[in-house]
Amino acid sequence: MDSGVIYMSVLPTEKDFIRVFSNVFRLKNKPLLSGSEFDDCAALRLDSFSQNLFADSLTFSTDTVRESTDFPAGMTLWQRGWMTAAVNLSDLAAMGSKPVAFLFSAGLPRGFTLKDAEEFAQGIQDCVSFFGGEVIGGDTEFNEEFTITGTVIGISDNKNLILRKNAQPGDLLCVTGFTGSAGVALSVMLNKIRVPASNRFLKNIIEPFPRIFEGMMLAQSGAVNSMIDTSDGLASSVYELSALSGVFFEIDERSLPLEDEALSILSTSLKNELNGEQIGAKAQSLLVHEALYTGGDYELLFTIPQDKLSLVEELFQTLNTTAAMRFGSLSSAGKSGRSPCKFTVIGKAIAEKENVIITQSGSGEQRLPLLKMGYDSFTKYI
Amino acid sequence: MDSGVIYMSVLPTEKDFIRVFSNVFRLKNKPLLSGSEFDDCAALRLDSFSQNLFADSLTFSTDTVRESTDFPAGMTLWQRGWMTAAVNLSDLAAMGSKPVAFLFSAGLPRGFTLKDAEEFAQGIQDCVSFFGGEVIGGDTEFNEEFTITGTVIGISDNKNLILRKNAQPGDLLCVTGFTGSAGVALSVMLNKIRVPASNRFLKNIIEPFPRIFEGMMLAQSGAVNSMIDTSDGLASSVYELSALSGVFFEIDERSLPLEDEALSILSTSLKNELNGEQIGAKAQSLLVHEALYTGGDYELLFTIPQDKLSLVEELFQTLNTTAAMRFGSLSSAGKSGRSPCKFTVIGKAIAEKENVIITQSGSGEQRLPLLKMGYDSFTKYI
Numbered sequence: 001m002d003s004g005v006i007y008m009s010v011l012p013t014e015k016d017f018i019r020v021f022s023n024v025f026r027l028k029n030k031p032l033l034s035g036s037e038f039d040d041c042a043a044l045r046l047d048s049f050s051q052n053l054f055a056d057s058l059t060f061s062t063d064t065v066r067e068s069t070d071f072p073a074g075m076t077l078w079q080r081g082w083m084t085a086a087v088n089l090s091d092l093a094a095m096g097s098k099p100v101a102f103l104f105s106a107g108l109p110r111g112f113t114l115k116d117a118e119e120f121a122q123g124i125q126d127c128v129s130f131f132g133g134e135v136i137g138g139d140t141e142f143n144e145e146f147t148i149t150g151t152v153i154g155i156s157d158n159k160n161l162i163l164r165k166n167a168q169p170g171d172l173l174c175v176t177g178f179t180g181s182a183g184v185a186l187s188v189m190l191n192k193i194r195v196p197a198s199n200r201f202l203k204n205i206i207e208p209f210p211r212i213f214e215g216m217m218l219a220q221s222g223a224v225n226s227m228i229d230t231s232d233g234l235a236s237s238v239y240e241l242s243a244l245s246g247v248f249f250e251i252d253e254r255s256l257p258l259e260d261e262a263l264s265i266l267s268t269s270l271k272n273e274l275n276g277e278q279i280g281a282k283a284q285s286l287l288v289h290e291a292l293y294t295g296g297d298y299e300l301l302f303t304i305p306q307d308k309l310s311l312v313e314e315l316f317q318t319l320n321t322t323a324a325m326r327f328g329s330l331s332s333a334g335k336s337g338r339s340p341c342k343f344t345v346i347g348k349a350i351a352e353k354e355n356v357i358i359t360q361s362g363s364g365e366q367r368l369p370l371l372k373m374g375y376d377s378f379t380k381y382i
Numbered sequence: 383m384d385s386g387v388i389y390m391s392v393l394p395t396e397k398d399f400i401r402v403f404s405n406v407f408r409l410k411n412k413p414l415l416s417g418s419e420f421d422d423c424a425a426l427r428l429d430s431f432s433q434n435l436f437a438d439s440l441t442f443s444t445d446t447v448r449e450s451t452d453f454p455a456g457m458t459l460w461q462r463g464w465m466t467a468a469v470n471l472s473d474l475a476a477m478g479s480k481p482v483a484f485l486f487s488a489g490l491p492r493g494f495t496l497k498d499a500e501e502f503a504q505g506i507q508d509c510v511s512f513f514g515g516e517v518i519g520g521d522t523e524f525n526e527e528f529t530i531t532g533t534v535i536g537i538s539d540n541k542n543l544i545l546r547k548n549a550q551p552g553d554l555l556c557v558t559g560f561t562g563s564a565g566v567a568l569s570v571m572l573n574k575i576r577v578p579a580s581n582r583f584l585k586n587i588i589e590p591f592p593r594i595f596e597g598m599m600l601a602q603s604g605a606v607n608s609m610i611d612t613s614d615g616l617a618s619s620v621y622e623l624s625a626l627s628g629v630f631f632e633i634d635e636r637s638l639p640l641e642d643e644a645l646s647i648l649s650t651s652l653k654n655e656l657n658g659e660q661i662g663a664k665a666q667s668l669l670v671h672e673a674l675y676t677g678g679d680y681e682l683l684f685t686i687p688q689d690k691l692s693l694v695e696e697l698f699q700t701l702n703t704t705a706a707m708r709f710g711s712l713s714s715a716g717k718s719g720r721s722p723c724k725f726t727v728i729g730k731a732i733a734e735k736e737n738v739i740i741t742q743s744g745s746g747e748q749r750l751p752l753l754k755m756g757y758d759s760f761t762k763y764i
Binding site for chain 2: 012041046059069090097104108136137143147149228229
């Protein structure tokens with residue numbers, strides 16, 4: 001038995017870490033009765049929710065990120081904090097829900113200092129507060145691997161909650177932002193592609209920007225029939241909407257929103273293997289593959305009836321005119337390179353009995369089955 | 383780049399695991415709009431809370447358990463599930479809060495089968511539902527180490543939320559159940575003590591029984607000034623109450639509720655070293671050490687004004703007459719060896735300026751400083 005054997009230590013204790021966290025997450029919000037710095041639980045007053053018109057349901061999601069699978073080498077601790085919050089918020093975005101509160105349980109590795117804890121906590125705080133939520137609790141313990149599980153709590157108007165299962169025949173299939181950029185950025189960060197990339201571009205993967213404002217706007221518009229995020233890849237998300245809604249989709253690969261810098265990085269990486277004309281086609285094809293089958297983009301995939309297209313276009317225009325103002329409130333660490341979010345119609349719900357990808361083939365086009373493939377941490381089949 | 387290289391696999395996918403989980407957590411609760419099997423978030427209707435008279439605040443807590451630190455060898459998967467839920471529920475118990483919902487993020491190791499997932503999920507389900515909550519969401523991913531973070535959501539009547547900071551001078555210091563048993567049980571499981579122990583006794587450590595009903599009863603009684611759980615050890619919890627309330631405590635070690643089997647295990651383990659008379663005293667002293675400085679007991683430590691003692695005694699009697707009925711609803715896996723929970727007055731808030739332990743010394747007694755020592759995953763100072 002260890003009884004009586006006391007190991008003295010100058011390492012920070014759990015309480016030291018919690019003190020640092022609490023200092024970063026200074027609580028300003030009236031509904032909070034008691035932060036979990038001082039008690040076993042954090043508490044929120046229910047009437048703070050019911051006073052909010054945009055709220056008759058609570059939404060919850062939880063997700064884990066960790067060193068070996070989610071933090072490419074070179075990510076700062078602030079960025080790890082931001083990502084921890086962002087991947088959880090992205091699930092709220094996909095329901096069109098408004099963030100209220102965030103809790104996390106952090107496994108911190110050997111040598112983690114109180115200053116490290118402060119920088120990491122600041123990343124969480126900056127992301128959660130930018131999107132309108134409050135960090136209400138954190139638990140921490142030692143772990144050989146840096147591992148953090150976040151839990152996010154949101155509010156929604158029940159009738160406007162957007163589920164995956166309500167896609168309708170004839171719906172247009174739309175996606176926010178760019179597709180495939182995260183996959184290319186990851187390849188650069190992992191040195192699979194030895195081509196320089198701008199910091200702005202790499203942010204796609206290391207500082208994912210959850211589409212909270214776009215999700216809330218789409219939920220309130222009443223125009224959207226179904227929605228999901230693309231964190232496990234676009235094809236995987238299409239299959240989810242399809243399975244739950246009982247409709248199938250065609251995607252036109254020529255309409256996928258591909259980012260110029262992603263194409264240019266892939267083109268540069270092909271220079272030693274191919275000649276000029278081949279390079280462009282191959283880069284395009286590689287990027288389409290990333291767009292469809294690689295995770296990490298954290299965009300919203302949603303379906304709308306055709307007659308709602310102009311309404312949604314107007315809403316995005318309005319949202320984006322206020323975007324610059326919103327980005328101005330980001331801390332300097334989070335600000336650089338953020339740009340307004342567009343959306344693109346990439347396909348539609350069809351009468352066929354499988355999900356289809358339309359590709360350019362010579363002068364004509366080809367309809368091929370969309371592969372059921374994407375990110376899965378168990379099988380890693382891509 | 384890996385593009386185009388596809389590794390086919392017959393391993394279960396994330397979606398396979400989620401399907402198994404969802405099947406175990408069949409949702410019966412009306413407030414639930416959408417389980418996270420099918421959507422990015424789980425949703426609960428707010429009016430389901432406000433219809434509950436015992437509720438004007440929500441409480442939240444999150445905690446991680448994992449293979450190398452929390453699951454002694456030999457624990458079944460059902461027990462791992464039970465423990466995951468129980469350690470989270472214990473935080474609600476310490477606030478006197480009623481469990482409503484539970485979410486978890488599970489990192490599952492190589493070789494984990496769908497049948498394993500089912501047994502593990504059943505342990506979570508049995509614990510959460512026994513204490514009145516509902517499992518509303520689960521996320522899963524691969525992890526080298528079996529690691530699960532739970533998040534529990536409860537409801538409380540705002541005015542009855544019991545915090546750590548309100549202990550008053552003169553308050554009696556009370557604890558539920560037995561103290562030190564978990565430390566001894568752990569030593570048996572880790573083979574630090576090679577003495578047989580009953581299954582019932584080992585349950586203290588592998589199937590912790592959160593004091594939810596006792597916590598709710600105490601919250602509603604209006605008799606309790608402050609409360610905390612003892613998961614990091616009794617002394618550590620006393621120091622928390624003390625620091626936040628600005629009062630100090632004395633504990634009389636002779637009043638600590640020690641379990642006969644724990645004493646007997648320690649006595650047997652000392653047989654080869656000591657003679658008869660010495661054994662009893664040494665076993666007692668070792669068990670007191672476990673009670674004060676070792677974590678894992680998951681009891682409630684609370685303070686009450688002296689004139690509320692008889693009220694609290696009556697309430698515990700009432701609660702315990704219905705306990706047998708409640709235990710009857712436990713699944714067979716969780717039922718055996720559960721017994722009603724008593725509570726014990728172990729000390730009181732004092733005018734001195736330090737926390738004190740009173741020990742028997744020959745024919746008199748000794749007042750010694752209580753050590754500020756307990757479980758801390760970072761420093762492991764016990």
